[in-house]
Amino acid sequence: MIKKFLLTIFLITTIISANDKLKWYGFDEGLAKAKKENKFLLVDFYTDWCGWCKKMDSETYANKNIIKLLNKDFVLVKLNPEKHGTVNFDSNTYTNGQFAGAAGVTGYPATGFFEPSGQFIGIIPGYLDPTNFTDLLSKIVSKDYLNQQ
Structure with missing residues (x-):
């Protein structure tokens, strides 16, 4: 009986921590x-x-509220333009560096956003603290960027 209880607690804890x-x-x-x-x-x-x-990794991406927002509405990619690798996008194959340049990245960090359809939304340059990043994610999810001229 105790073994089943402990196993249940372990499984629940594992599932909850996976969402964090x-x-x-x-x-x-x-x-x-x-x-x-x-x-x-x-x-x-x-x-x-x-x-x-x-x-940004240690403060913004480690923030529990941001983790919840990202896990709910986003798929996440890490891309180092200085590392060997290729990106296939819009019927073209790019090196990581070429893709970053084509996306408009001019410095690091930079955060790129794409619609669920794959359409490019844009690049936000620089470090974003948790408060500003939360606001940005909300604007992306609500599609406020469509109202910008």
Whole structure:
């Protein structure tokens, strides 16, 4: 009886803690998943040497409220333009660096957003603290960006 109780508690804890983490994909897999699940795609453009990228990982992406928002409405991609790799998008194949340039990335970190259909929304440059990032995610989900001229 106690074994069953402990096993149940363990399983519940495991399920709850899984929702407190972010799962990151490569671009091609993430885009396919976003389309399949009808979620927005968020692309975190980063580099290994970027201090602000590390701060965004440790503060913004670690924030429990942001984790909940991201897990609900987004599929997440981490893309390092300085690493070897390719991205297939819009019937073209790019290196990671070419794709970042084509998306308008000029510095790091930069956050890219795509519609669930795969249509590019835009790039937000720089570090975003949890408050500003939460506001931005809300605008993306509510499609407020469609009202911008």
